Amino acid sequence: MKEVGEIWMNGTLVPFKDAKVHVLTHALHYSTSVFEGIRCYNTPGGPAIFRLSEHVDRFYKSAKLYSMKMRFTKSKVTEGIIKTVKASRHKECYIRPLAYYGYGAMGLTPTQNKVDVSISCWEWKMGESRAGKFSGAKCKVSSWVKIDSRSQPMQAKAASNYANAALARMEALDNGYDEAIMLNSHGKIAEGSAENIFIVKDGMIQTPPLSAGGLEGITRDSIIQIVEENGGLVTEGDLERDDLYAADEIFMTGTAAEVKSVTQIDKVKIGNGRMGSVTRALQKSFSDAVMGKDERFLPWLTFI
Ligand SMILES: Cc1ncc(COP(=O)(O)O)c(C=O)c1O
Numbered sequence: 001m002k003e004v005g006e007i008w009m010n011g012t013l014v015p016f017k018d019a020k021v022h023v024l025t026h027a028l029h030y031s032t033s034v035f036e037g038i039r040c041y042n043t044p045g046g047p048a049i050f051r052l053s054e055h056v057d058r059f060y061k062s063a064k065l066y067s068m069k070m071r072f073t074k075s076k077v078t079e080g081i082i083k084t085v086k087a088s089r090h091k092e093c094y095i096r097p098l099a100y101y102g103y104g105a106m107g108l109t110p111t112q113n114k115v116d117v118s119i120s121c122w123e124w125k126m127g128e129s130r131a132g133k134f135s136g137a138k139c140k141v142s143s144w145v146k147i148d149s150r151s152q153p154m155q156a157k158a159a160s161n162y163a164n165a166a167l168a169r170m171e172a173l174d175n176g177y178d179e180a181i182m183l184n185s186h187g188k189i190a191e192g193s194a195e196n197i198f199i200v201k202d203g204m205i206q207t208p209p210l211s212a213g214g215l216e217g218i219t220r221d222s223i224i225q226i227v228e229e230n231g232g233l234v235t236e237g238d239l240e241r242d243d244l245y246a247a248d249e250i251f252m253t254g255t256a257a258e259v260k261s262v263t264q265i266d267k268v269k270i271g272n273g274r275m276g277s278v279t280r281a282l283q284k285s286f287s288d289a290v291m292g293k294d295e296r297f298l299p300w301l302t303f304i
Pocket residue numbers: 037165191192193194195196214215216217218219220253254255256
């Protein structure tokens with residue numbers, strides 16, 4: 001990690017290296033934190049944050065689902081995000097707002113402790129999302145079952161959800177794959193470890209409903225809107241593992257992944273084993289949207 005710029009901690013920008021917490025911070029022990037992942041793009045019109053208000057809204061929804069009393073208003077956090085990006089001088093970066101039960105009482109009950117909020121950003125480097133961007137990712141259907149809302153609120157982007165996702169990701173990588181696909185406890189496709197999933201079959205685009213256990217992805221929503229604006233349709237419907245194997249194309253979406261092609265699931269080649277034309281076209285449309293090249297989607301950008 002390159003220590004560049006400053007980190008917003010409870011309303012104050014502090015030097016990157018000084019953004020520290022106590023080892024008895026509640027969230028470190030009990031996973032009681034929620035967060036966001038947002039991108040700032042270096043567009044021809046200057047750096048712009050993609051769908052900032054939707055990310056801030058989801059951040060507050062996640063906090064509510066964990067009964068967090070937020071000390072800062074949405075507009076203060078929005079302003080903090082912009083200030084943090086500006087202070088970093090990054091033209092293109094990944095932004096990570098985090099709300100967590102902090103240092104205070106020690107024990108399972110979090111609500112006696114204050115909720116601390118931090119906003120960090122760092123240089124964007126295409127790492128894990130590289131596979132899928134150019135060639136096509138190889139995905140493994142995970143042996144880890146996706147946790148569901150009988151156990152935890154799945155529409156919270158909560159740190160605790162990611163232990164399950166990280167186990168799936170590690171298993172996939174250990175077995176020579178690029179990414180995991182998670183089934184829910186009914187055996188239906190939920191999502192990737194950190195992306196939503198879509199299939200293309202006979203020209204129809206389908207994605208699992210949120211009730212299958214995936215996060216309400218902002219990229220997922222962007223793709224649905226782009227397809228609809230272009231006169232197409234995305235249907236929501238449960239997907240079986242068979243549907244993946246038999247698909248003509250598969251792609252995944254996420255803030256980090258953007259639109260990522262999947263060309264192999266387990267040992268099965270998807271379609272002709274190369275990135276399909278629908279995926280390629282959506283990659284281009286999404287890239288135009290985030291780069292401010294498609295006027296219809298300019299309201300999604302916050303120029304800083
Ligand atoms: C579990 C999970 N699903 C889906 C997504 C995609 O969501 P978004 O497009 O809002 O980044 C993410 C990433 O945030 C994620 O962590």
